Amino acid sequence: MQSSSAGNRFVPRLLLSPAVATLLLWMLVPLGMTLYFSAIRYNLMSPELTGFVGWANYEFFVTNPAFTDAVLNTLVLLGSTVFITVAFGLAIAMLINDPFPGQSFVRILLISPFFVMPTVNALLWKHMMMNPIYGVLAQVWTFFGLEPVNWLQDLPLFSVILMLSWQWMPFACLIFITSLQSMDREQLEASDLDGATYLQKFRYLYLPHMARAITVVIMIEVIFLLSVFAEIFTTTNGGPGTQSTNLAYLIYNEALVNFDVGSASAGAMFAIILANIVAFFLIRIVGKNLD
Amino acid sequence: MSTTTVKKPVRTGKYTWNGAMITRTVASYGVALLMFFPIFFMILTSFKTELQAIAVPSLWIFEPTLENYTEVQERSDYFSFAWNSVVTSVGSTILGLMIATPAAYSMAFNPTKQTKNILMWMLSTKMMPAVGALIPIYLLCQKLGLLDNVFALIIIFTLMNLPIMVWMLYTNFKEIPSEILEASRMDGATLWEEFRYVLLPLAMGGLASTGLLCLVLSWNEAFWVLNLTSANAGTLASLVASYSSPEGLFWSKLSAVSVLAIAPIVIFGWFSQKQLVQGLTFGAVK
Known part of the structure; x- marks a missing residue:
């Protein structure tokens, strides 16, 4: 008996170990190097300067006025996109839930933006949609007699949020549709007989049923949106000023534009801390829905 | 009514x-x-x-x-980029499933107090910006001679998607009653037989949707491709990027190369969307 119970514990651990070991390596090796770089003088432009600098890189990165902006932008980007995609995703899912002719065609059109690669998404919106002279949006604005908006100049963060929402809303929507399809029909009919309003049904029947689906969407979106890079890199380059710079882009900027690897590494450590804070709250808030 | x-x-x-x-x-x-x-x-x-x-x-x-x-085909060899995209996404999907499946099996059917924490730790590694790890990974690839190398991309894509894959498979496996697996064990099935003949048929939907999502994410990945590859291992993401440099002057060429880059995965997505979403909501639909 003894050996069998030991075997019971050994095999699961053995099966788990490749994933844990590779991820640990994937995390620890860069982390160790980043920690080391963050404590030394390491600028690609002036390689003759070396040596241990203690917390100087951290101080430099935090006192950079862009730092606070970047942290705020990261959170605004994350919060707005998650909110927009969940709210509109729910609304559209409720809209197309009941059968109508061509329902699967509508589904296919709706999900398409999710498969578009972020670089193409960004270029498509930057040029063909948002260009202040030739873009489609400018034409729509002119049609209604409005002054065309210079999206990337005047509303840079909002423009990025728009692109991200376009990409992720279909994802949210399709998860919600699938979840809606398992709603209890009899319960809904019973509530109709009792004269429940649409809002009451939404609040007390649909929303509780979809709690888990909403959790799944929030979870996956947070994972991907905390470190948005391609969309910013391709469109606004973080600007104008720091208006659309998030933490990931700021680190990139330090490392590959200013060539200051030391400071960028200190920034990476902050990004890791931020990721863990968000993960901590995420588990507290949504973790119970994930069982 | x-x-x-x-x-x-x-x-x-x-x-x-x-x-x-x-x-x-x-x-x-x-x-x-x-x-x-x-x-x-x-x-x-x-x-x-x-x-x-x-x-x-x-x-x-x-x-x-x-x-x-x-003109796109003349200027740059589309098919060599497309081939790299196929090799890296399929390769990383297969490798990822091979590592994630045993881990998810272990977590779902032999949970310990640490299971939830390990899972959350895995997911938190995915939340860190890749750019933070860029310089270390770049230097390592340089040392190992793996810059501009398809094999390096496969490894990186796999690691990048692994947390999501483990999590998806874990939630899928958890829906399978462990009594079924125990029964097969009682009947003397080996671990491989248990997996092959009992778990696999039941978990096919979950495995398929995990693989599909991983395929889509790898196909669309741009950050590592742009920073670690050039002519040899470049995927379609880097082909698109190479047309974006002359600041939007050539919209129709940019559009043509973009359509070529997204068409395979979008059409693939159309056919597999139901499967993809069903696996993601496996636990959510009860």
Whole structure:
């Protein structure tokens, strides 16, 4: 008996170990190097300067006025996109839930933006949609007699949020549709007989049923949106000023534009801390829905 | 149910056409067309000449030209980039499933106090910006001679997607009653037999959707591709990027290369969307 119970514990651990070991390596090796770089003088432009600098890189990165902006932008980007995609995703899912002719065609059109690669998404919106002279949006604005908006100049963060929402809303929507399809029909009919309003049904029947689906969407979106890079890199380059710079882009900027690897590494450590804070709250808030 | 309806609704086939139904149908098509519009517009632009592409107001009827596509193929070998995309996404999906499946099995059927924490730790590694690890990974690849190397991309894509894969498979496996697996063990099945003949048929949907998502994510990954590859191992993401440099001057060529880059995965997505979403909501749909 003894050996069998030991075997019971050994095999699961053995099966788990490749994933844990590779991820640990994937995390620890860069982390160790980043920690080391963050404590030394390491600028690609002036390689003759070396040596241990203690917390100087951290101080430099935090006192950079862009730092606070970047942290705020990261959170605004994350919060707005998650909110927009969940709210509109729910609304559209409720809209197309009941059968109508061509329902699967509508589904296919709706999900398409999710498969578009972020670089193409960004270029498509930057040029063909948002260009202040030739873009489609400018034409729509002119049609209604409005002054065309210079999206990337005047509303840079909002423009990025728009692109991200376009990409992720279909994802949210399709998860919600699938979840809606398992709603209890009899319960809904019973509530109709009792004269429940649409809002009451939404609040007390649909929303509780979809709690888990909403959790799944929030979870996956947070994972991907905390470190948005391609969309910013391709469109606004973080600007104008720091208006659309998030933490990931700021680190990139330090490392590959200013060539200051030391400071960028200190920034990476902050990004890791931020990721863990968000993960901590995420588990507290949504973790119970994930069982 | 609707005994109070005054007008008699028109029935065609299985649909009952009343005011609400018409509004709903029209609104659904409206939303869907609006969402798809940017892609449609890009496809349209790819068949225009450069001058037609920037015409204001936009041209909707014009004589389509294929010259953008032929020029893209002449300037850069599309198929070698596409082949790299296929190899890296399929390779990383297979490798990822091979590592994630045993881990998810272990977590779902032999949970310990640490299981949830390990899972959350895995997911938190995915939340860190890749750019933070760029310099270390770049230097390591340089040391190991793995810059601009397809094999390095496969490894990186795998590690990148592993947390999501483990999590998806874990939630899928958890829906499978462990009694079934125990019963097969009682009957003397080995671990491999248990996996092959009991778990695999039950978990096929979850495995498929995990693989599909991983395939999509790898195909669309740009950050590591742009920073670690050039001519040899570049995927379609780097092909698109190479056309974006002359600041938007060539819309129709950019559109043509973009359509070529996204077409395979979008069409693939159309056919597999139900499967993809079902696996993601496996636990959510009860």
